[in-house]
Amino acid sequence: MSEHGLLVSAPGKVILHGEHAVVHGKAALAVALGLRTFLRLRPGGGERLRIHLPGVGVRREWDVAELSALRGRLTADFDESKSPGVEQLDVLKEFAGIAADASAPDSLAILAFLYMCLAISAKYGDVPSVDIAVWSELPTGAGLGSSAAYAVCLAAALLHACxxxxCPLKDGEATARFYFESSRSQGWPEEEMSLINSWAFQGERVIHGNPSGVDNAVGTWGGALRYQSGKITSLKRVPTLRILLTNTKVPRSTKVLVAGVKEKILKFPAIMNPVLDSIDAISQECQSVLEAMPTNPSPEYYPVLEELFDINQHHLNVIGVGHPSLDRLCRVTASHGLHSKLTGxxxxxxxxTLLPPDATPLAVEAAKRDLCACGFECWETDIGAPGVTLHSSSALNAEVLHALSES
Ligand SMILES: Nc1ncnc2c1ncn2[C@@H]1O[C@H](COP(=O)(O)OP(=O)(O)OP(=O)(O)O)[C@@H](O)[C@H]1O
Ligand SMILES: C[C@@](O)(CCO)CC(=O)[O-]
Ligand SMILES: [Mg+2]
Incomplete structure (x- = not known):
């Protein structure tokens, strides 16, 4: 690693269909977003490990020797195929001064970092003396896979440090071109990508409790994929879909919502399971339509996609993960002839919100204006972005450096 260090990045994601159902073994369709999380890794000084997470207001450092001793206290084996143990996490919370039931963004981010750092270093070598800084273009906790992008970046950086x-970069190689031109991931061989994905899943487990693995799969592999029970399949063809993203800015926790759905299924299995089956069928139907669409699709394909959005949005309300702000979002876009659903x-x-090719610029602009008037933030972004990427330090542009230097 050069003294300037390395830059790793991973994309956020949008789930088109299958959120929550995917936790219960159904299929999900997800695409990588053109919004990314960046991690800068530099050699540390004085046998210290430092972490700077401006997005969640964290700046912490530890002695490497102290972390090695802590690692020795965590007796259970660390393995990328085993869930983080409750006792292991309790020891880490105590060490980091985090309350036992803490769910604040900074606490979860520190906990995921400590777990991944100790677990990866236990398996592959010494606790590394490095400085790590993470910055994201993604809103935190808004359904766009910020936790997974964070975990994927950490997994790649820590595996690299150990x-x-x-290291797929040659000396002095600029990856900016590589990053922007490559359509799929990139750099690491297939089995190393799988290793990154497995460890990122562990980070997601610390943050979420019971993740399906779809978010870290998209963060790792990028593109557009179908995910079911750990099986990842690239979609045969991804048409150019125009999608409007709207952040209601209503905070929520994926962990709490996932736990709530599980409770509902246990309480009303005969009522909830058919809803999950229906969501699964929606994902299948949507995949068939997407794969039948030409790259630049004509408007005729959209009515089915729009109807699938509407039906799934109702289902998501039924399983208890709706919100008045999301109902409002759907109503506002519907008043301009556009169809929406929650994501994540x-x-x-x-x-x-799906933007069909025949939606007039006037209607789209009017919808955006009305959404902003509700206090929401909306923007259009690319989908099908590349997965986890290693850049040389020359790819550290001014914006990233600025964000990382802010505390
Ligand atoms: N840039 C970041 N730096 C540090 N921690 C982060 C960052 N982004 C996300 N996190 C961690 O991930 C948590 C948010 O995860 P959560 O799963 O609730 O939301 P999300 O991943 O954005 O949405 P979804 O899971 O629905 O796609 C934060 O509370 C924080 O602990
Ligand atoms: C809600 C959920 O299905 C998607 C979160 O982006 C949770 C998961 O799959 O882990
Ligand atoms: Mg998440």
Whole structure:
């Protein structure tokens, strides 16, 4: 690693269909977003490990020797295939001064970092003496996979620092071109990408409790994929879909929402399971339509996609992850002839609106104006972005450096 260090990035995601149902073994369709999380890794000084997370207001540092001793206290084996143990996490919370039931963004971010750092270093070598800074273009906790993008970046950086994966960069190679031109991930061989994905899943487990793995899969592999019970399939063809993202700015926690759905299923299995089956069928139907669409689709394909959005949005309300802000978002876009659904865990956070090719610029602008008038933030972004990427320090542009230097 050069003294300037390395830059790793991973994309956020949009789930088109299948959120929550995917936690219960159903399929989800998800695409990588053109909004990314960046991690800068530099050699540390004085045998210290430092972490700077401006997005969640964290700046912490520890002695490497102290972390090695802590690692020795965590007796259970660390393995990328085993869930983080409750006792292990309790020890880490106590060490970091985090309350036992803490769910604040900074606490979860520190906990995920400590777990991944100790677990990866236990398996592959010494606790590394490095400085890590993470900055994101993604809103935190809004349904766009910020936790997974964070976990994927951490997994790649820590595996790299422990020399558990190769360094795909040659000396002095600029990756900006590589990053912007490559359509799929990039740099690491297939089995190392899988390793990054497995460890990122562990980070997601610390943050979410019971994640399906779809978010870290998209953060790792990028593009557009179908995910079901750990099986990842790239979609045969992804048409150019125009999607409007709207952040209601209503905060929520994926962990709490996922737990709420589980409770509902246990309480009303005969009522809830058919809803999950229906969501699964929606994902299948949507995949068939997407794969039948030409790259630049004509408007005729859209009515089905729009109807699938509407039906799924109702289902998501039924399983208890709607929110009045999301109902409002759907009503506002419907008044301009556009169809929306929540994306990610729901309960607030973001919604997506399909923009068919025959939607007039006037209608789209009017919808955006009305959404902003509700206090929401909306923007259009690219989908199908590349997955986890290693850049040389020359790719650290002024904006990233500025964000990382802010405390
Ligand atoms: N840039 C970041 N730096 C540090 N921690 C982050 C960052 N982004 C996300 N996190 C961690 O992830 C948590 C948010 O995860 P959560 O799963 O609730 O939301 P999300 O991933 O944005 O949405 P969804 O899971 O619905 O897609 C934060 O509370 C924080 O602990
Ligand atoms: C709600 C959920 O389905 C998606 C969160 O982006 C949770 C998960 O799959 O882990
Ligand atoms: Mg998440």
């Amino acid at each position: 020399r558990a994966i190769s 865990a729901g309960g607030g956070g973001c919604g997506i």
